[in-house]
Amino acid sequence: MPFTKSIIHFLLFLLFSLGLTSCVKDVDLNQTKDISLKPKLQIDLLIFDVDQADFIDTITFQQKTILRDTVRLEFLDDSYVQDDLVEVEFSFKYINTFSRSFHNKISFLSENNTTQRVVEFDIDAGDKENPATTERIDLIEIDRISVIRRSIKMAVEIEVLPGSDPFTGELKFQSKGLFSFEF
Amino acid sequence: MRILLTLTFLLNAILSQGQNKQLLYDVGSLPQSLMSNPGTNISFDRHIGIPFLSQIHFSAGSSGLNLHDIFDDSNPNVNERVSRALKNLTDTDFFTVREQLEIVSFGWRLGNEDYLSLGIYQEMDGFAYFPKDPAVLVYEGNYNYIDVPFNFSDVSFTGEAMSVYHAGLNKKVDNRLTLGGRLKIYSGIFNVESTDNTGAFTTTSTPGGPNYYRHFADNINVRVNTSGYKSLKDENQRVEEATAALLKRSFFGGNIGVGVDLGVTYKIEEDLIVTGSVQDLGLMFHKKDVENYFYTGSYQTDGIEPLFPEAGPGATTLPYWDIFEAEVDANLKDEILNKAYLTWRPYILNASVEYGFGRFYESCNCLVPEFKEAVNLIGVHLFGIKRPKGLKYAVNSYYDRKITQNTRIKFAYTIDDFSYTNLGLLFSTRLKNFNFYLAADNLLGYFNLAKSNGQSVQLGFQFVFDR
Numbered sequence: 287m288p289f290t291k292s293i294i295h296f297l298l299f300l301l302f303s304l305g306l307t308s309c310v311k312d313v314d315l316n317q318t319k320d321i322s323l324k325p326k327l328q329i330d331l332l333i334f335d336v337d338q339a340d341f342i343d344t345i346t347f348q349q350k351t352i353l354r355d356t357v358r359l360e361f362l363d364d365s366y367v368q369d370d371l372v373e374v375e376f377s378f379k380y381i382n383t384f385s386r387s388f389h390n391k392i393s394f395l396s397e398n399n400t401t402q403r404v405v406e407f408d409i410d411a412g413d414k415e416n417p418a419t420t421e422r423i424d425l426i427e428i429d430r431i432s433v434i435r436r437s438i439k440m441a442v443e444i445e446v447l448p449g450s451d452p453f454t455g456e457l458k459f460q461s462k463g464l465f466s467f468e469f
Numbered sequence: 470m471r472i473l474l475t476l477t478f479l480l481n482a483i484l485s486q487g488q489n490k491q492l493l494y495d496v497g498s499l500p501q502s503l504m505s506n507p508g509t510n511i512s513f514d515r516h517i518g519i520p521f522l523s524q525i526h527f528s529a530g531s532s533g534l535n536l537h538d539i540f541d542d543s544n545p546n547v548n549e550r551v552s553r554a555l556k557n558l559t560d561t562d563f564f565t566v567r568e569q570l571e572i573v574s575f576g577w578r579l580g581n582e583d584y585l586s587l588g589i590y591q592e593m594d595g596f597a598y599f600p601k602d603p604a605v606l607v608y609e610g611n612y613n614y615i616d617v618p619f620n621f622s623d624v625s626f627t628g629e630a631m632s633v634y635h636a637g638l639n640k641k642v643d644n645r646l647t648l649g650g651r652l653k654i655y656s657g658i659f660n661v662e663s664t665d666n667t668g669a670f671t672t673t674s675t676p677g678g679p680n681y682y683r684h685f686a687d688n689i690n691v692r693v694n695t696s697g698y699k700s701l702k703d704e705n706q707r708v709e710e711a712t713a714a715l716l717k718r719s720f721f722g723g724n725i726g727v728g729v730d731l732g733v734t735y736k737i738e739e740d741l742i743v744t745g746s747v748q749d750l751g752l753m754f755h756k757k758d759v760e761n762y763f764y765t766g767s768y769q770t771d772g773i774e775p776l777f778p779e780a781g782p783g784a785t786t787l788p789y790w791d792i793f794e795a796e797v798d799a800n801l802k803d804e805i806l807n808k809a810y811l812t813w814r815p816y817i818l819n820a821s822v823e824y825g826f827g828r829f830y831e832s833c834n835c836l837v838p839e840f841k842e843a844v845n846l847i848g849v850h851l852f853g854i855k856r857p858k859g860l861k862y863a864v865n866s867y868y869d870r871k872i873t874q875n876t877r878i879k880f881a882y883t884i885d886d887f888s889y890t891n892l893g894l895l896f897s898t899r900l901k902n903f904n905f906y907l908a909a910d911n912l913l914g915y916f917n918l919a920k921s922n923g924q925s926v927q928l929g930f931q932f933v934f935d936r
Contacts, residue, residue, distance in 0.1 A: 309916075310536065310919045311919060312917060312919060314542035317540050321548060325606075325612075326610040329684075330772035333771055334777070355786055356786060357773050381678075460679065462772075
């Protein structure tokens with residue numbers, strides 16, 4: 287049956303030619319090198335809540351004017367920070383019911399305690415009924431990001447500023463970092 | 470990550486398609502039909518496949534994405550397209566790769582006219598749902614997802630490679646009813662599975678303090694089971710040793726499983742036939758070379774709290790970070806164990822209804838149980854395969870035409886998760902007793918594989934005999 291043979295030949299030709307001519311087109315696989323991940327992560331950092339009792343020296347029982355402490359942030363040494371961090375936006379917030387002002391100094395330190403970045407500002411005085419909120423945002427863009435890559439510690443120092451009002455109240459601290467990466 | 474993305478897309482494009490071999494289903498002149506329905510109404514009396522060539526099947530697909538979606542050369546902004554794809558994909562979209570290679574296949578009609586078929590094939594099956602939430606967390610971070618949980622239940626994947634030893638019996642009960650069954654012994658080569666995971670990571674805003682946010686890891690219970698993987702991780706192992714170990718597992722040197730296929734064909738009328746089958750109703754017992762990875766627990770944090778002990782400027786006071794890490798480790802357990810586990814095979818369901826018309830022909834050998842088949846067949850075939858989150862279905866309608874006594878073609882139109890324009894074609898012919906078949910799915914996709922979500926090719930060579 288020539289007609290049947292023709293159909294068979296045609297179908298075989300169709301199947302094989304599809305296999306031979308099938309192709310991947312209209313795509314540019316070189317674009318894989320342009321694919322980048324740009325996650326932005328909100329990460330809580332340090333918190334504390336101190337009152338007048340925390341300003342009493344535990345050894346001499348005298349009132350002290352400065353509280354300071356240092357916390358290691360080991361994740362700053364991880365490869366994704368060292369290699370891929372492009373921007374950080376720190377947020378620091380104090381809520382103060384002391385009727386006294388404070389001076390705040392937040393430092394990012396390297397392993398050998400060399401200061402890499404300092405954020406200093408005064409904390410407004412408030413009162414028990416009307417806590418004062420003082421907030422600062424510190425943006426570190428890519429041209430200065432090496433200061434964070436070199437850092438491994440975050441040091442907080444609060445100093446009571448001179449005043450005559452009674453020294454009672456509560457001082458709350460909140461902090462976070464918005465870390466932007468580009469992988 | 471780039472390599473992973475590229476490999477995924479290339480696999481989808483270069484390998485073929487879908488998980489369904491609908492073109493080979495219920496084709497009575499092909500021994501491979503007995504593999505999808507052991508109760509197929511077959512027309513031959515003996516067969517022997519050419520080793521390693523009697524059935525070659527590749528299958529891969531992606532339900533929500535193709536190569537062109539990402540690498541379109543008319544638009545250089547690849548990240549915009551990745552971002553769009555990430556938004557469009559859901560946690561029920563999936564990627565699948567399936568491969569089967571018949572090593573040995575033969576069969577013959579017994580004295581009581583039942584048909585016995587035996588064989589060995591090697592199979593690899595990989596299936597992964599798109600891990601939407603973890604992917605968004607990695608790609609975008611939590612910045613735009615405050616108070617939105619990232620669910621780890623989106624992580625769900627299975628993968629296995631095995632050799633299958635099987636023996637099946639096809640019994641023509643009467644002129645209307647044909648029944649079949651196949652016993653399978655699975656010899657596991659490799660397995661990985663992570664299903665039924667729970668837990669979420671959430672960053673919630675906390676306007677009332679104590680910090681800007683609170684980070685939660687809630688009820689995390691993620692488990693990854695592997696068998697046949699631990700020994701391959703040995704870096705001192707040479708390639709020959711690894712190859713020998715894999716071959717040994719193919720011959721019952723690894724984990725073992727059992728399963729059955731069951732099938733039926735029933736002629737309601739001479740020209741109206743219904744069929745049904747279930748394949749791979751079975752399980753694997755993983756006891757050897759097992760390694761399980763567990764991630765469990767709950768934890769929440771608002772940040773690290775300094776206590777301001779007496780210390781000089783810059784001095785390290787308390788090991789806050791170490792304490793924090795110890796707390797995390799105590800609450801979020803990360804363990805590697807060697808516990809035996811069990812997996813169900815991804816069973817497959819088939820059902821069809823078929824109508825024959827035109828001239829009917831019979832087998833020319835009067836010793837063969839009555840076999841009549843119409844020259845033209847049209848039918849509808851429903852396919853389903855069990856995956857971790859439920860059955861994945863495909864439905865196809867087909868026209869099967871016997872062109873000559875030894876040559877047939879079958880056209881099929883299939884709707885599945887990959888395409889609404891899946892046109893397939895089977896061509897099968899016999900030159901004396903030598904049979905060759907070639908089936909291809911989603912023919913339109915071959916014009917540009919980059920735009921195809923799934924294709925399919927099966928082909929094979931064998932000897933088929935009538936008495």
